Amino acid sequence: MDVVAIGNAIVDVVASAEEAFLAAEGVAKGAMTLIDAQRAEELYGRMGPGLEMSGGSAANSMVGLAGLGGRGLFIGKVSDDQLGAIFRHDIRAAGVEFDTPAAPADGGGPPTARCLVFVTPDAQRTLCTMLGACTELAPDDIDEAVVTAAKVTYLEGYLWDPPRAKQAFLKAAEIAHAAGREVALSLSDPFCVDRHRAEFRELVDGHVDILFANEVEVSSLYQAETFDEALQAVRGRCRLAALTRSEKGCVILDGDEVHVVDAEPAERVVDTTGAGDLFAGGFLYGHAQGRGAYDCGRIGAIAAAEVISHYGARPETSLADLVAQRLG
Amino acid sequence: MDVVAIGNAIVDVVASAEEAFLAAEGVAKGAMTLIDAQRAEELYGRMGPGLEMSGGSAANSMVGLAGLGGRGLFIGKVSDDQLGAIFRHDIRAAGVEFDTPAAPADGGGPPTARCLVFVTPDAQRTLCTMLGACTELAPDDIDEAVVTAAKVTYLEGYLWDPPRAKQAFLKAAEIAHAAGREVALSLSDPFCVDRHRAEFRELVDGHVDILFANEVEVSSLYQAETFDEALQAVRGRCRLAALTRSEKGCVILDGDEVHVVDAEPAERVVDTTGAGDLFAGGFLYGHAQGRGAYDCGRIGAIAAAEVISHYGARPETSLADLVAQRLG
Numbered sequence A, B: 001m002d003v004v005a006i007g008n009a010i011v012d013v014v015a016s017a018e019e020a021f022l023a024a025e026g027v028a029k030g031a032m033t034l035i036d037a038q039r040a041e042e043l044y045g046r047m048g049p050g051l052e053m054s055g056g057s058a059a060n061s062m063v064g065l066a067g068l069g070g071r072g073l074f075i076g077k078v079s080d081d082q083l084g085a086i087f088r089h090d091i092r093a094a095g096v097e098f099d100t101p102a103a104p105a106d107g108g109g110p111p112t113a114r115c116l117v118f119v120t121p122d123a124q125r126t127l128c129t130m131l132g133a134c135t136e137l138a139p140d141d142i143d144e145a146v147v148t149a150a151k152v153t154y155l156e157g158y159l160w161d162p163p164r165a166k167q168a169f170l171k172a173a174e175i176a177h178a179a180g181r182e183v184a185l186s187l188s189d190p191f192c193v194d195r196h197r198a199e200f201r202e203l204v205d206g207h208v209d210i211l212f213a214n215e216v217e218v219s220s221l222y223q224a225e226t227f228d229e230a231l232q233a234v235r236g237r238c239r240l241a242a243l244t245r246s247e248k249g250c251v252i253l254d255g256d257e258v259h260v261v262d263a264e265p266a267e268r269v270v271d272t273t274g275a276g277d278l279f280a281g282g283f284l285y286g287h288a289q290g291r292g293a294y295d296c297g298r299i300g301a302i303a304a305a306e307v308i309s310h311y312g313a314r315p316e317t318s319l320a321d322l323v324a325q326r327l328g
Helices: A019-025 A037-046 A057-067 A082-093 A132-136 A144-149 A165-178 A190-195 A197-206 A215-221 A227-234 A275-288 A293-307 A319-327 B019-025 B037-046 B057-067 B082-093 B132-136 B144-149 B163-178 B190-195 B197-206 B215-221 B227-234 B275-288 B293-307 B319-326
Strands: A003-006 A010-016 A032-034 A051-054 A072-075 A113-119 A125-130 A152-156 A182-186 A210-214 A240-244 A250-254 A257-261 B003-006 B010-016 B032-034 B051-054 B072-075 B113-119 B125-130 B152-156 B182-186 B210-214 B240-244 B250-254 B257-261
Touching: A003 A057, A003 A144, A003 A165, A003 A275, A010 A082, A019 A037, A032 A190, A037 A113, A037 A125, A051 A082, A057 A072, A057 A082, A057 A152, A057 A182, A057 A275, A057 A293, A057 A319, A082 B082, A113 A132, A144 A165, A152 A165, A152 A275, A165 A182, A182 A275, A190 A197, A190 A215, A197 A215, A210 A215, A210 A275, A215 A227, A215 A240, A227 A240, A227 A250, A240 A275, A240 A293, A250 A293, A257 A293, A275 A293, A293 A319, B003 B057, B003 B144, B003 B163, B010 B082, B019 B037, B032 B190, B037 B113, B037 B125, B051 B082, B057 B072, B057 B082, B057 B152, B057 B182, B057 B275, B057 B293, B057 B319, B113 B132, B132 B163, B144 B163, B152 B163, B152 B275, B163 B182, B182 B275, B190 B197, B190 B215, B197 B215, B210 B215, B210 B275, B215 B227, B215 B240, B227 B240, B227 B250, B240 B275, B240 B293, B250 B293, B257 B293, B275 B293, B293 B319
Parallel strands: A003 A072, A003 A152, A010 A113, A032 A125, A152 A182, A182 A210, A210 A240, B003 B072, B003 B152, B010 B113, B032 B125, B152 B182, B182 B210, B210 B240
Antiparallel strands: A010 A051, A051 B051, A113 A125, A240 A250, A250 A257, B010 B051, B113 B125, B240 B250, B250 B257
């Protein structure tokens, strides 16, 4: 197994929206806002016609990894309902192992999580997530043998939001390290970093070998004024740090080495949902294959460029073919 | 009200597929095959990752009509489940009235219908439909006042498959004619015509003012060898007949007049799902506005060209703007 990923198991509901709509709803553009079931119903009622597709940050990364030929397993909690069945089908059909038992749908248990994704004309995505059954993820869902067998255990920062998932997260990190494996973390979202800054800093120092963050997230983590300041702050704290900067590409800190990787030219930019997820998936694939940091960054950039060229956070074309064409 | 449409209320599950997959599954390419719940589960298990989006032939037509500025109402049966809620949200968000009560989901009632849509690399779509809750549509779901108030009552031929829907269909047609309104019918699918040929011929002669059919369907209806033979067979049987021929455009019979309308150039052809539905929606919009047959055909062609340029059977751009640009 290359990577086992633990994350929120979410079905996305994607619709285009105008900036004015987000402003009227008081939703922070470009960020992920947690919403409860009642707010989800209200917002959905005012949302345009949607496309439903499986999502979830770490789940998207695993689909990217599998599309490149890597072996990935996902751990996350759906409910035993129609959207849960869709999530389960899609991730398996993409070649990712997924066996986490569903939470029962009867008896008023929370439904499968959904994320309302509003895509504005500038291709930016704004996320409103109802966590639903994700709140049921617990340490028992972490199988020690699975984590021990994987080269990397990958965790999304969003898991810090549902209370018990955090325990699952820490259990997995401890098992991985006890087995001499690596732990990777994505910071997920600047607001998520805001909610959990002190704990995330401890995590990075104590548990994380490979850190994924975009410019805004890493700046939020260290409350830095500039990207360079954030870069200096994170330096030396983990073995690898991949800091993404959208169209400016990314900077990878690999021990003492610093690599600058240009963004991959995108054919068109329709919906940036999943760009960070696919970058991480591509990077981790390269890493599991034993590639150097620069190549890992290039593979991540190629995967990210594919996913922003269409609606939805999962690739529509063969990432393996794209990487073969562009990287050789 | 411009048009009240009665049809199967379906959520589409769209995935790309190779021709070899269809052959291995024994599914007729380009057609609509009815499948039961067990077969749906098997096929879905072997299908690639999907996009879920609301569909249903007449429902798609109403979304097209509403996108052009027309007033449409849809009658169809979903279950009180997650996919039913998605269908209800999407059609209302598109501006179509939809108030048919859902069938109860408890007690083992059938779930909301879903259609597995396999899109082959040639952009052709192959449909496998599990009718689910659509089989619960019954004459009681037809509100006499609603049908009486609409200029046109539009019926999809697919309704002939679920047994009780046929009764609802005939009830609506009788109410419409008693009120001096028009009745339109789409033949839906050549296999559907095969299943119900004799009844469809009687319908066309006795109940239908406006007939929509593609070349294959109308040829099947009259068991004609050539398009011209089919055209001569249908001539004089209803007030208007719009016979579509994909990239060859369409031929419209308007009493004694015959109009030939070229296909609208499509920017790209990705997925032909919904082409006929959107043609009918555009045509009916023009007709309700009092436009002549040629213009109605042009509006239909513009709407169809939009929907084949992307995945899914409902427009992603403003049809009203497209028609304003192209037709003036």
